Amino acid sequence: MVPLPLWNDPDFKAGTMIRAALWLVQEIGEGNTFTKGQIREAFPGISQADRRIRDLRDYGWVILHNTEDATLTAEDHRFVKAGVPVWDPAARRAAAPQKPVSAKDKKAALARDNYMCTVCGISGGEPYMDDSNQTAVLSVTRRPTVLADGREDILPVTECKRCRAGSGGSPARADEVLGDIQALDAAERRRLARWIERGRRGSTPLDRVWNAYRRLPADARDSVRAALES
Structure with a gap:
């Protein structure tokens, strides 16, 4: 395992996204909130630092803003959960985001899935029953899938952000579903x-x-x- 570098080590040569991930882990901590002002203070002169933090979501990091957590203000974010250790080059390459789903394919997938998360069934904008301060945000992503005949493919699927974060990148298993049906x-x-x-x-x-x-x-x-x- 690659040792954890210090986010503000001047000798650590890394991009803003990687340093921001380390900053979240070392300075903020999971479950805590941070502000846009804190981002500006931590990364002075870097105008896109907040965008680089958003990029971490493509690597499984769960970071909420006020449209997803009603307890937050427009200035606040909540660092819920760390994802792929992006400071580890091998882990970062293995988890690199795939080609984005096109707008046409996204629209088709949302319609096919009735604008609901295929994992938990929640609709976009609907509050979670166990946490009414959070509302569901749907996205269409490409997920590794084992088909009923055992072949593997990468297929688009509609998921809410919470279910996507909890999947851990595990493949969908049509072969196992078929086995359960036959039982x-x-x-x-x-x-x-x-x-x-x-x-x-x-x-x-x-x-x-x-x-x-x-x-x-x-x-x-x-x-x-x-x-x-x-």
């Missing part, structure tokens, strides 16, 4: 086949009401809540 009893397999044919899971009246309520504008949701409470 179901006959009735369960028939039910699943109907869901697959419709392209969605069968929903109860409660599910349908909840989804309709969730799509209402905020003021309309408030009026429904007020009517129920009265």
Whole structure:
């Protein structure tokens, strides 16, 4: 393992993204917040330092701003979790971001996945049930995938930022899903086949009401809540 350099060592020759990663680890710490002012103080004269910090997200670093965490101001960021140790050249090369998904392919993938995270099912902009201060941000990324016949491919998938960070880069396994399906009893397999044919899971009246309520504008949701409470 490459030893951890000091982020402000004048003899350490590295780009701003790498030094910023070390700064986050050594000065801020996971779970803590930092401001744009602190970035400017740490990297004086580097106008793109905040952008280089955002680039760390492509390497699995989880860094939130106020659009994803309602407890933050526009000036604040939260360093949630470190990702790939980008100061290690081998690790950085192995995890280098792949070619971005084109706008056309991104639009198609989002529509195909019903604008929901394929891992947890949350919709873009929806608050997480276990943390209402955070709302889901969807992205389309290319994920290593093992197909049902064992072949490997890189395929686009819609994920929320939290699920993407928690995947650890592990491949999607269609072969394992097929094995789990084959282990179901006959009735369960028939039910699943109907869901697959419709392209969605069968929903109860409660599910349908909840989804309709969730799509209402905020003021309309408030009026429904007020009517129920009265």
